[in-house]
Amino acid sequence: MVPKDPSRPASGFAGPRFRLCHSRRTAGRKRRIPRGWCIAPARYNSRVVSDPRRGPVERGVLSADTSPEIERLQIEAWRRMSPLDRLLAANALSRQVQALALAGVRHRHPHASERECFLRLAAIKLGRERTVQLYPDATGLFEP
Numbered sequence: 401m402v403p404k405d406p407s408r409p410a411s412g413f414a415g416p417r418f419r420l421c422h423s424r425r426t427a428g429r430k431r432r433i434p435r436g437w438c439i440a441p442a443r444y445n446s447r448v449v450s451d452p453r454r455g456p457v458e459r460g461v462l463s464a465d466t467s468p469e470i471e472r473l474q475i476e477a478w479r480r481m482s483p484l485d486r487l488l489a490a491n492a493l494s495r496q497v498q499a500l501a502l503a504g505v506r507h508r509h510p511h512a513s514e515r516e517c518f519l520r521l522a523a524i525k526l527g528r529e530r531t532v533q534l535y536p537d538a539t540g541l542f543e544p
Contacts, residue, residue, distance in 0.1 A: 501525075516541065 462471055478486065498521075505520045506512070512520070519538040523531040531538050 462474075466474075481489070501524055502517060502521050505517050505524070509516065509520065515537075519531060519535055519541055522535060523538065523542070526534070528542050532542070
């Protein structure tokens with residue numbers, strides 16, 4: 401057992417600091433927070449991040465590179481949209497994300513057929529096991 405350091409407070413923890421990830425792919429994993437940085441709780445639709453070089457910096461909640469004023473204007477614009485306009489915007493964004501993912505598959509596998517690209521995109525969206533269950537011809541794609 402390591403003896404306690406008398407200069408350190410009893411409740412202090414000197415090891416690396418971590419925070420839990422909230423994205424879907426990395427949910428529950430711990431990510432290291434850079435030394436000197438501190439994330440304060442979100443208040444009033446903003447997040448205060450303490451940068452050791454610049455001091456407290458206020459960032460938007462939806463995007464780390466957007467100022468709170470611009471984010472507030474964006475949210476107000478979304479609120480003014482009709483439900484149909486919001487649905488059309490979400491549909492267009494979904495199609496763009498799918499096209500970007502398909503472009504990534506084609507970039508990684510330039511000689512793949514259309515069917516193989518479709519199956520690889522399905523594996524990205526559904527996972528390998530579910531893709532093989534739904535499309536038995538995908539079995540050969542994922543074997544080493």
